[in-house]
Amino acid sequence: MKNNLGILFVCLFCQIVLGQNNSRKPLHGQVVNDFLAIESGYIMNVNANVRTFIGAGGLFDIMARPKDTLLFSGLAFQSKKIVLTEKDCAEILFKVKLDLVNNELKEVVVHKELKVKSLDQNSQHYTDLQFEDDKQSTAKNIAMYSDQTIKYGTDFVRIFKDVKKLLSKKEDVQEDVVSDIAFVEYAKDNFTPDFYGKTLDLKPDEVELFLMYCSNDAESKKYLKPDDKFLLMDFMVNKNKEFKKIAVSQK
Template structure:
């Protein structure tokens, strides 16, 4: 009797151990009907990762309730909480949404103002024309007399060149606008993430991003942007945001 009891306990312990062990999950990442290659698949719970092949397929060890992240620069990242049904499925299909194409920034610079005195320019033009005509009328003797044919005022030309260089140095270019954290967050995460994952109302998203942007840590994330650290920051700020809303309502 004791032997049978021990055998039964061992059998159930083995079954429990098997059910809690990791299973190899097979999946495919697509966008519409197109397979996506080189998508990073991260098991955030187990701290393991892999990438999709040319056919968009991947395989990774998981357990129920593990969090999987799917990340590609051209697409909004996807977060999936693994269920037993996902593990039992033959192939898990993950559909990713492409990011809207961003226009390149255009830097507009101020053109230097050119101010000319019409009288002086006119008078100088007459002097130059007179010099050219005078030198052209001289007979050529073949002997150099120290003058320059069609002579020009080299000193004046030199001063004009120096003036152009000085004006070029004095030009002040308008700085390109710096990206804000809320811009980084909205281009990295789609609206579905804020509504379904963070449980925010659509009208609260803008206020929440302003709340995140006010945190000095958001400036550090802009300098060293990373999908995991950005996501962790949004989760943490969401908890603070919920507490703040509760305090205001009370």
């Protein structure tokens, strides 16, 4: 009798565990834009460690449940992060509006080509400027293989503030979303394509999805100073190992 009860208990426990693991259901969705039909890109469910492709008509299917975080990324549109609600998962066709790539965001990142304006009382923007080496600077051996580190250490915090100013002109944007965008733009601007393509072995259309995946980790917000460039690189290399393990689901 005791053995039967034990077996029954084990069976019930297994059913509960399996029920929890299989609580995600297929989410049928569509990405849309007012001006362009989006028919390519990636969608990742961070919590389920799975990603899928955006197909014809912007349609996609991915396993999900409420409170899961979805990352949307593609070459034609601005990356986006959404935390699913009960209502989202109950939709017959969950629609997500995506904005086209905004070149203005790239201008927020401080480049060495910025021109110096006449002096005034506000000196902050001079702090943000970057300058080429002069005759007194230590010579840089450009013939040696690049270590892919950041040559011009832009201040992340300043970028966050500038990006938020730009985005707030259109709508009220949450701080974490601004931070995600700032991280993506900063990392793309300050690491070479070879770092992503050769060192991390990422395809061009995977880079932004990978950076969104990195920015979703609170650890990324610790590397906001130019002095942390090596820590940032090490962080991205380790996150790439996780990224490569994420399963790709086929429609």
